[in-house]
Amino acid sequence: MADPAAQRTAPPASPLTTGPLARASGVAVSTLRFYERQGLLEPDGRSDGGYRQYSPDSVRRVRFIRRAQELGFTLREVREVLALSDEPGRIVLDDVAEQVSDKLAELDQRIADLRGVRAALALLVETGPVHPTCPVIDAIV
Amino acid sequence: MADPAAQRTAPPASPLTTGPLARASGVAVSTLRFYERQGLLEPDGRSDGGYRQYSPDSVRRVRFIRRAQELGFTLREVREVLALSDEPGRIVLDDVAEQVSDKLAELDQRIADLRGVRAALALLVETGPVHPTCPVIDAIV
DNA sequence: GTCGACCGTGAACCACGGTGCAGGGTCAAG
DNA sequence: CTTGACCCTGCACCGTGGTTCACGGTCGAC
Numbered sequence: 001m002a003d004p005a006a007q008r009t010a011p012p013a014s015p016l017t018t019g020p021l022a023r024a025s026g027v028a029v030s031t032l033r034f035y036e037r038q039g040l041l042e043p044d045g046r047s048d049g050g051y052r053q054y055s056p057d058s059v060r061r062v063r064f065i066r067r068a069q070e071l072g073f074t075l076r077e078v079r080e081v082l083a084l085s086d087e088p089g090r091i092v093l094d095d096v097a098e099q100v101s102d103k104l105a106e107l108d109q110r111i112a113d114l115r116g117v118r119a120a121l122a123l124l125v126e127t128g129p130v131h132p133t134c135p136v137i138d139a140i141v
Numbered sequence: 142m143a144d145p146a147a148q149r150t151a152p153p154a155s156p157l158t159t160g161p162l163a164r165a166s167g168v169a170v171s172t173l174r175f176y177e178r179q180g181l182l183e184p185d186g187r188s189d190g191g192y193r194q195y196s197p198d199s200v201r202r203v204r205f206i207r208r209a210q211e212l213g214f215t216l217r218e219v220r221e222v223l224a225l226s227d228e229p230g231r232i233v234l235d236d237v238a239e240q241v242s243d244k245l246a247e248l249d250q251r252i253a254d255l256r257g258v259r260a261a262l263a264l265l266v267e268t269g270p271v272h273p274t275c276p277v278i279d280a281i282v
Numbered sequence: 283g284t285c286g287a288c289c290g291t292g293a294a295c296c297a298c299g300g301t302g303c304a305g306g307g308t309c310a311a312g
Numbered sequence: 313c314t315t316g317a318c319c320c321t322g323c324a325c326c327g328t329g330g331t332t333c334a335c336g337g338t339c340g341a342c
Contacts, residue, residue: 019318029319030301038299049308051319071258072213075299107259111252117212118248160288170289171331179329190338192289216329 015044015053025062032062040065040079072110156185156194166203173203181206181220213251 022029032052035041041061043052061082068078163170173193176182182202184193202223209219 114252
């Protein structure tokens with residue numbers, strides 16, 4: 001038990017401050033504070049001096065936010081999902097399922113749209129010459 | 142030739158003003174003026190009283206802008222494409238092909254991402270219960 | 283010629299997703 | 313105990329994509 005590796009199993013291992021969390025999750029410190037203002041991310045506590053303290057899990061949370069954004073979700077939507085996942089006991093499963101289903105349909109539509117444009121653009125690249133009346137517009141509209 | 146339908150073949154048929162164009166293309170009048178400021182849309186001319194006059198083709202143009210936006214293009218990108226398609230003679234084909242190829246790769250990536258999320262969410266809806274440690278986050282991150 | 287619907291301008295304002303800055307406190311190494 | 317790196321707060325600012333507003337001119341029907 002004198003094993004230094006025992007350290008690794010201690011849950012309160014290393015409360016991160018803003019800098020380390022920012023570096024670990026790939027965002028700016030100012031962005032972390034912005035997310036906090038937006039209700040997306042809450043520090044686990046504060047140090048005596050008022051420094052924000054985050055658990056190592058926060059890295060995952062921030063990465064999730066970024067990833068979801070890349071996928072086209074707004075911060076508002078991300079906040080709602082996170083709020084649901086934060087509620088420990090009563091998970092409003094019907095609500096989640098409904099929201100997720102809506103999002104599914106939306107995603108299907110967007111995927112289909114993008115595939116259509118992809119096909120049109122690919123054809124354009126293959127066939128080369130640009131014709132009168134612009135096939136790009138025809139392809140997309 | 143006294144046929145009233147002959148009207149329909151007259152090219153300068155009906156120069157649209159902002160209101161009709163807005164209604165026909167499904168945007169607000171203020172949006173048309175905004176697009177003009179952004180260099181996306183230029184009226185063909187002005188009436189004596191200073192009213193903007195658009196050709197019926199403008200409806201297609203505005204719809205194209207909206208559609209491209211839905212598909213994730215920024216107004217800046219749309220403007221560039223339109224500028225190219227507006228240049229009558231020398232079409233910088235290599236540039237277009239390159240840009241379009243880049244956009245293709247981007248689209249492929251986004252489609253793949255969205256399909257991944259789609260699959261994850263679909264599974265979630267099917268299997269129902271939300272588990273500890275949140276599978277939504279696992280699916281997306 | 284007068285009415286209402288429509289159009290013009292410039293400027294302010296909005297939501298979103300952040301970024302930057304001033305002025306000051308904290309913390310740990312030396 | 314000082315020094316330098318880091319952190320705090322609040323507020324202003326940015327680009328993108330528009331919308332709203334005040335104030336005024338235009339147009340066609342009556």
